[in-house]
Amino acid sequence: MVIMSKIGQKAIPLPTSIQVDIQGKMVTVKGLKDSMSFTLPKFLSIEKKDDTLVVKRDKDSSYQKASHGLYRSLIANAARGIEKPWTRRLEIVGTGFNVKMQGTGVVLRLGFSHPVQFKPPAGIQLATEENNIIIVSGADRQLVGQVAYQIKSIKKPDPYKGKGIRYQGEHIRLKPGKKVKTEA
Numbered sequence: 001m002v003i004m005s006k007i008g009q010k011a012i013p014l015p016t017s018i019q020v021d022i023q024g025k026m027v028t029v030k031g032l033k034d035s036m037s038f039t040l041p042k043f044l045s046i047e048k049k050d051d052t053l054v055v056k057r058d059k060d061s062s063y064q065k066a067s068h069g070l071y072r073s074l075i076a077n078a079a080r081g082i083e084k085p086w087t088r089r090l091e092i093v094g095t096g097f098n099v100k101m102q103g104t105g106v107v108l109r110l111g112f113s114h115p116v117q118f119k120p121p122a123g124i125q126l127a128t129e130e131n132n133i134i135i136v137s138g139a140d141r142q143l144v145g146q147v148a149y150q151i152k153s154i155k156k157p158d159p160y161k162g163k164g165i166r167y168q169g170e171h172i173r174l175k176p177g178k179k180v181k182t183e184a
Contacts, residue, residue, distance in 0.1 A: 012072065157172045
């Protein structure tokens with residue numbers, strides 16, 4: 001017996017600042033600044049009741065149950081992201097490593113022979129705090145995470161000293177160096 005999540009059955013609460021337009025299988029979530037659209041599979045339907053959305057499926061096959069939860073989560077994340085943008089905070093650790101804004105993008109100095117420029121895709125905003133924090137924000141949760149990972153992959157944390165770009169609050173397990181090996 002396979003136990004599956006019941007996420008798809010939960011109603012999606014809609015804030016008053018968000019409008020939802022349903023045309024057949026096309027669902028558009030609109031806010032003051034952003035909008036996101038989704039095309040539902042043929043076996044899913046969506047209903048708007050008062051200030052909530054309910055996603056329903058035709059049958060109880062495992063594929064339909066999984067898709068039901070997926071599309072419910074995508075629409076709920078879009079509604080929350082349009083109301084209050086999703087954010088990821090990155091921290092730059094290392095002597096001489098820093099970041100500065102340049103237009104809509106950032107310029108990173110990470111110990112390479114040249115500064116690295118990063119321009120965000122459409123729908124993503126970058127901001128900096130002090131000279132070692134990058135804030136990635138946007139309405140699309142998946143895109144925010146993807147851009148944060150792309151920035152992090154420019155200079156991943158070193159396993160011996162911990163220098164590089166990491167998510168704020170991320171703990172890096174440092175390996176012992178040669179010095180520990182010779183003492184034993």
